[in-house]
Amino acid sequence: MKTLHVNPKVSFEFTTDKIASDKSISHRCAIFSLLSNQPSIIKNYLPAEDTMCTLSIVQSLGAQIEKAEDGTLTITPPQSIVEPPLILDCGNSGTAIRLLMGFLSSCKGFFVLYGDQYLCSRPMRRVADPLRSIGAQIDGRSEGNYAPLGIRGETLKAFHYESKIASAQVKSALILAALQADGISTFCEPELSRDHSERMLRGMGAKVISEGLHVTIHPQNTPLKPLRMTVPNDPSSGFFFAVAAAINVGSSVTLHNMLLNPTRIEAYKVLARMGAEVQFIEKESMYESVGDIIITGKELHGVDVSDNISWLIDELPALSIAFACAKGKSLVKNAQELRVKESDRISSVVKNLRLCGMEVEEFDDGYAVHGGELKSATINSFGDHRIAMSFAIAGTRAPMNIEDVECINTSFPNFIELLSQIGNIHP
């Protein structure tokens, strides 16, 4: 287990176009390429552990993958999905396993999906139950709630499903199943979750119609057009550097080529509400809005965060570092989904902030942080990449030792290299 030591530097101005490529979009590029009968060409695919697991699963399902010198991937789909002799390893990735459940439910053959100790304890019935109700054959531990999951492809029925949780993974799994169902399906969610699947599938020619919180999906009897995509940089990964700028008055960070999808940049808007200067500069792009984000540190004050939670769910651990450095109290509510991520992120944030000397209250669905002065601490990442990176960023304010940092490779392999530009690093 590797420990990372981070110490503050004086104020910094940092510009980069090297933030990790978007993880959500990279997973989708790999899986959706199987819906065409022609090669998809993907530039800037994320070479992190989560998305490399998805890519090797797509290969095990029969796709041919070529990588050019500049990293461009050509993914040539098989004529029909191959039944793999081995089990399919999703690593640490909830997105991989849940989207693949939806996709494989209608593929001829038997498939076993599994992952690491963290993934195998995350709930899967949120996807397995609606899929089983339309004919999918899925089994696993605790009535199919925990991986390893066995899936036998079946003919699926069209559906109308009202999801109780705003989850893009649930939505995307059901959209993928609906594309192979025997009629027109509709999916409804309580709050709009990230909508990359809908945008990308429409770009590929699928009839996926979004109206507010409803998506109507027409079955797809012919192969879709291949993807031609440059994956933008990931705003969830860029957000660690946004927080670094925000908590160091006088410092600034400029992030180039970032995904600016409105369902993904809400946390930056919360930083702006807290007093940081945040500027979005939008450029032309294909399926998604892309551009630059500039963040400048100012005095911060506490905020309440209780709406549009799915638009900033992955950023809440990093945001809690900004809360700790702000004047007054900040409150997070309606975020119970944090409890079923790579770690129980409510508990991980609360425990680690307390180790940093902060006054924190824990609720079932969130926490309150009383702003103050971060103290030097030794942090447990709980094997969770976002916890490790959030507290590494806190190290730009007070010396931090982060234990078990290998998990950072699941989403942001060059994080420590970029961090060394704004903090003093001792690996």
Ligand SMILES: O=C(O)C1=C[C@@H](OP(=O)(O)O)[C@@H](O)[C@H](O)C1
């Ligand atoms: O669809 C996606 O790419 C993701 C959806 C979110 O999960 P939920 O769907 O569980 O909210 C998010 O937390 C995850 O990092 C990526």
Ligand SMILES: C=C(OP(=O)(O)O)C(=O)O
């Ligand atoms: C929750 C996350 O990812 P996943 O659900 O794909 O494991 C994340 O990256 O914060």
